[in-house]
Amino acid sequence: MKTARIVVLAIAGVAGLAATYLASIGEQKPVAVAPPVVQLPTAEVLVAKTDIGLGQAVKQEDLQWQRWPAETASTAFLRHDTNPDAMKDVIGSIARFPFIVGEPIREQKLVKANGSGFMAAILPSGMRAISTEISPETGAGGFILPGDRVDVIFSRREKNPDKVGADVVSTEVLLSNVRVLAIDQAPKEKDGSNSLVGKTVTLELKPEQAETLARARQGGVVTLALRSIVDVNEKPDETSNSDHAPKRGESIRVVRYGVPSSQTTQK
Template sequence: MNIARIVVLTIALGAGGVAAYLVRQPETKPGPAEPVAQQLPTVEVLVAQSDIGLGQSVKQENLQWQAWPAATASNNFIRRNDRPDAIKDVIGSIARAPLIAGEPIREQKLVKADGSGFMAAILPPGSRAVSTEISAETAAGGFILPNDRVDVILSRREKNPDQHSADLVRSEIILNNIRVLAIDQAPKEKDGANSLLGKTVTLELKPEQTETLARSRQSGVLSLALRSIADVNVADSASQDQPPKRGQSINVVRYGVPSSTTTQK
């Protein structure tokens, strides 16, 4: 075999090897372009960095700015672009309602004490805080807790015209749907307890209701009837500001036994 033929054969074998290698390589096709996530417009709002309890004084470490979707940011939220120094304004306020970590700060839930005590700070405008004595027997066995709603019942003993019969005990609901502010000096539940025994209860009353309560304390024994949470917004048939009229029949439940009585005319 001459040299020229060997060279041609070598070149042919090399070209064939290169072609075989290229055939074995997978064909790469351009894939579809990945969709680019659209960035939603956001706004920085002031939120609670940690839980803030009822009556707690707000400190700087309880607050932080957090990005919030602009479309869902309420007008009640405190926005950084509107109030960049809002943290300084909020520090020292008292929480009128609990706030959980991550919850946007709303000024409706805060109040400036301005040197006043806690109860005066959280009391709604136009309302009065009035305390009265209670016991386990007159306060639903201790199952009444702060922020519950109660009816106040006045029970009094009267002489029976019939000297051979026992004295009469008459009861009437004097106040309806009253908010409990505190039991003793506890304005909230302690450690998630489902009952709280105390000797005094502080009620949230209107000015005219305070007079009714003060008169009734001198007339007989006051009891609290716990209302269902489902009945808080239910309108009562009787006025919440005026006691029932004399001669009105009232259903009274004692030890689980219902009975009917009539107030004195």
């Protein structure tokens, strides 16, 4: 009797535990199912696979198609759905501006060379490239780099008619806010250097500005004054005949090696 009673109690205990377990399962809350991820529409955009430097010819290995959210794919980008032959069309173009890895390719930053040299390819329509001699003294100590903006200052020494043996130095801003295309034959800074000492500078000028500079080179000394980078969007003056150019007899402020001084032009 005692053994049978123990068996009955054991069976009852196991049944109770099973009932408790089943009851706890029934009371559990259902597991929340995560909502499906919404797939945003994408578009394949032509981007730079490697860094593309200024003046570099674009090769096939420099390019790749990359998926972008369609909403952020600007119409200025080259998209596969609207221009499937864009990669083929871009190959062989010259980079007017550098590209970094992953940057979308834009036609505005490229130019078709069509057999022309690099400088002719990057020169904007209607502009001229003209070179003039420089030295550390006339080129801001070598701190002028391709892409910078400069003022061209013209100086000449003349005899003073009022005083025998004394010369008068006249100075004027010949051209204002013009772009430097190259120093010697370097269209870009070398190895990230912050200075580039050369003997020749090539400037981007309008035809009439080029004539003005060519005449000035025959009659005096041409000096370049480096402008601030914030002046890049400032409208450049045409020649020294503008209202902003100093007139003879006026005092102008000249900065040499960071030291300002005043000079008076010839009356």
